[in-house]
Amino acid sequence: xxxxxxxxxxxxxxxxxxxxxxxxxxxxxxxxxxxxxxxxxxxxxxxxxxxxxxxxxxxxxxxxxxxxxxxxxxxxxxxxxxxxxxxxxxxxxxxxxxxxxxxxxxxxxxxxxxxxxxxxxxxxxxxxxxxxxxxxxxxxxxxxxxxxxxxxxxxxxxxxxxxxxxxxxxxxxxxxxxxxxxxxxxxxxxxxxxxxxxxxxxxxxxxxxxxxxxxxxxxxxxxxxxxxxxxxxxxxxxxxxxxxxxxxxxxxxxxxxxxxxxxxxxxxxxxxxxxxxxxxxxxxxxxx
Ligand code: ZN
Numbered sequence: 001x002x003x004x005x006x007x008x009x010x011x012x013x014x015x016x017x018x019x020x021x022x023x024x025x026x027x028x029x030x031x032x033x034x035x036x037x038x039x040x041x042x043x044x045x046x047x048x049x050x051x052x053x054x055x056x057x058x059x060x061x062x063x064x065x066x067x068x069x070x071x072x073x074x075x076x077x078x079x080x081x082x083x084x085x086x087x088x089x090x091x092x093x094x095x096x097x098x099x100x101x102x103x104x105x106x107x108x109x110x111x112x113x114x115x116x117x118x119x120x121x122x123x124x125x126x127x128x129x130x131x132x133x134x135x136x137x138x139x140x141x142x143x144x145x146x147x148x149x150x151x152x153x154x155x156x157x158x159x160x161x162x163x164x165x166x167x168x169x170x171x172x173x174x175x176x177x178x179x180x181x182x183x184x185x186x187x188x189x190x191x192x193x194x195x196x197x198x199x200x201x202x203x204x205x206x207x208x209x210x211x212x213x214x215x216x217x218x219x220x221x222x223x224x225x226x227x228x229x230x231x232x233x234x235x236x237x238x239x240x241x242x243x244x245x246x247x248x249x250x251x252x253x254x255x256x257x258x259x260x261x262x263x264x265x266x267x268x269x270x271x272x273x274x275x276x277x278x279x280x281x282x283x284x285x286x287x288x
Contacts, residue, residue, distance in 0.1 A: 001044070001047065001187075001188045001191070002014075002184075002185035002186070002187050002188075002191070003021075003033065003036065003068055003148075003149070003185055003186040003188075004018065004065050004068050004183065004184055004185040004186075005033060005065060005066040005067060005068050005069075005070055005109070005183075006018050006020075006058065006060055006064055006065060006066075007064065007066075008031070008066065008070070009021070009022065009030065009031040010022070010029070010030040010031055010032060010033045010035075010036055011058070011060075012024070012047070012052065013184065013185050014052060014055075014057065016057045016059075017057030017058050017059045017060065018057065018058045018059075018060050019052060019055040019056070019057060019058075020056075020058070021036060023055075023056070024047065024051065024052065024055050025043075025046055025047065028046060029043050029046065032071070033068060033069050033070060033071070033186075033237065034069075034071055034236075034237055037069065037130070037131075037132060037148055037236040037237040038236045038237070040132040040133060040148045040236060041132075041133070044188070061111075062110050062111040062183075062184060062275060063109070063111040063112075065109050065110050065111070065183055065184050065185075066108075066109040066112075066183075067107040067108060067109055067180075067181070067182045067183060068130075068151055068182060068183050068184070068185050068186045069107075069130055069182070069186065069237045069239060070107060071104065071237070072104055072107075072235075072237045072238050072239050073235045073237065073238055074101070074232070074234070074235065074238045074239075075101055075102045075103070075104055075107075075180065075238070075239045075240075075241065076099055076100075076101060076224075076228055076238070076239070076240045076241065077099070077100045077101060077102050077155055077170070077171075077174060077241045077243075078097050078098060078099060078219065078224060078240065078241060078242050078243040079094075079098035079099075079100060079170065079243060080093070080094050080098050080218075080243065081094075081097070081098075081217055081218050081219055081242060081243025081244075082212060082216050082217065082218065082243060082244065082245040082246065083216070083218060084212070084216075084245060084246035085243070085244055085245055085246045085247075085248065085251075086218075087246070088246050088247075088248070088251030089250075089251060093218055094218065096227065097219045097223075097224060097227050097228075099228070100170035100171050100174065101171045101175075102155065102171065102174050102175050102179065102180045102241065103171065103175040105175070105177070106174070106175040106176060106177060106178065106179040106180040107180045107181075107182060108177075108178040108179075108180065108181040108182070108276075109181065109182075109183055110152070110181060110182070110183030110184040110272070110273070110274045110275070110276075111274070111275045111276065111277070112178060112181060112276070113178070113276070113277040113278070113279050114156065114177075114178040114179065114181070114276055114277070114278055114279065115177070115178065115279045115280070115281030116258055116259075116260060116278055116279065116280060116281050116282065117158055117176050117281050117282060118158055118160065118282050119257060119259075119282065119285075120158060120159050120160050120257050121156060121157070121158050121159075121257055121258045122156070122157045122158075122159050122248050122249040122250050122257055122258070123154060123156065123157075123202055123209060123210075123248065123249065123258060123264055123266075124154060124155035124156070124157060124243075124244035124248055125152075125154065125200055125201065125202035125209075125210045125244055125245070125266045125268075126152075126153045126154065126155050126200075126241045126242055126243060126244050127150060127152070127153070127198065127200060127214050127217075127221075127242045127268055127271075128150065128151045128152065128153035128182055128239050128240065128241050128242065129147050129150055129221045129224070129225075129239070129240040129242060130147065130148045130149050130150065130151060130186045130237065130238075130239060130240075131146060131147060131148065131225075131234045131235065131236055131237060131238040131239075131240070132146060132147055132148025132149070132236060133146055133148075133236055134233065134234065134235055134236065135225060135228075135229040135233070135234035136229055136233050136234075137229055137230055138225050138226055138229040138234075139226055140222045140223050140225075140226040141222070142222075143220075143221060143222025143223065143224070143225035143226055144189065144195070144221065144222050144225075146225050146229070146234065147189065147221060147225065148186060148188065148236070149186040149187050149188040149189060149191075150186070150187055150189070150192070150195060150198075150221075150268075150271055151182050151183060151184075151185065151186050151187065151271060152182065152183060152184070152266055152267065152268045152271050152272060152273060152274050153180065153181065153182045153239075153241050153266075153274075154179075154180070154181050154202075154264065154266050154274060154276065155174060155179075155180070155241050155244060156174070156176070156178070156179035156180070156181070156258075157173055157174050157179070158173040158174075158176060158179075159173065159250050159257075160173070161173035162174060180241070181274050181276050182239070182274075183272070183274060184272045184273075184274075185271075185272065187270065187271050187272075191270065192270050193270075195221070196214065196215055196220060196221070197213055197214060197215035198213065198214045198268050198269040198270060198271070199211075199212075199213055199267075199268070199269040200212050200213065200214055200245065200266075200267070200268045200269070201266075201267050202247070202264065202265065202266045202267075203265050204258075204262045204263065204264055204265070205262070205263075209247050209248075209249075209256075210244065210245055210246065210247035210248070211245075211247070212245030212246070214242070214268075216245065217242060217243065218243075219242075219243075221240070221242060224240055224242065225240075228240070258278050259278065260278055260279055260280035261278065261280075262277075262278045263275055263276065263277050263278065264276045264278060
């Protein structure tokens with residue numbers, strides 16, 4: 001199933017439109033995504049195929065959808081989790097996951113415009129894992145069973161703020177308003193032939209920026225669940241941005257940052273795509 005957010009209400013995306021979860025389940029689940037993810041297994045069992053087939057559909061566009069999990073308790077970001085991206089960042093492969101947070105106020109829908117705060121904003125196409133049940137000290141072998149589904153994310157990053165100071169503070173540079181677009185839906189694992197190996201790419205117009213596969217993650221989703229849950233309790237609806245492959249703007253020669261007027265597209269096989277319009281939120285330099 002594909003759990004999404006239409007006008008602040010949880011919906012399932014199906015052929016021909018969106019089905020409202022609260023109406024579908026006679027008020028047992030919804031309208032918030034939290035109420036569904038807190039009871040994910042019961043919800044999966046309750047939504048039978050036949051009932052879904054007969055349900056009333058509402059048409060929608062990508063721009064009508066909000067972040068599929070609008071109020072996660074925690075958002076984890078993982079840095080340097082593809083070898084080619086670690087190399088372009090001038091770093092060795094990490095021995096343990098590099099973790100930061102993206103604050104929940106930075107979430108946005110799959111086609112929500114983002115106002116660029118500077119000319120130094122970078123893109124990071126990422127697979128996002130959505131936690132499906134409370135996780136404490138979970139083993140890697142059990143990791144996938146704690147994940148409700150996967151979605152597409154962008155870990156937008158203002159590089160100057162991310163990297164400045166004697167001890168770089170990743171979280172602020174990655175938490176400007178709209179810097180964590182997600183969607184279009186949380187896709188349950190049963191919809192994917194192999195959730196460990198999905199094509200991931202990002203582009204602007206005909207310029208391909210990133211192109212890889214999630215099998216190249218240094219720390220896979222179950223490894224991340226094991227590592228994070230050994231330190232933090234994970235809650236239903238928590239998001240894990242799993243890291244980005246090579247091709248980010250700061251690692252290019254010349255460097256290539258996002259420009260106002262562009263639309264940043266991010267796609268993952270089986271999950272769908274984000275189409276983020278970029279707007280100018282800073283003063284132009286006089287020399288332009
Ligand atoms: Zn990232």
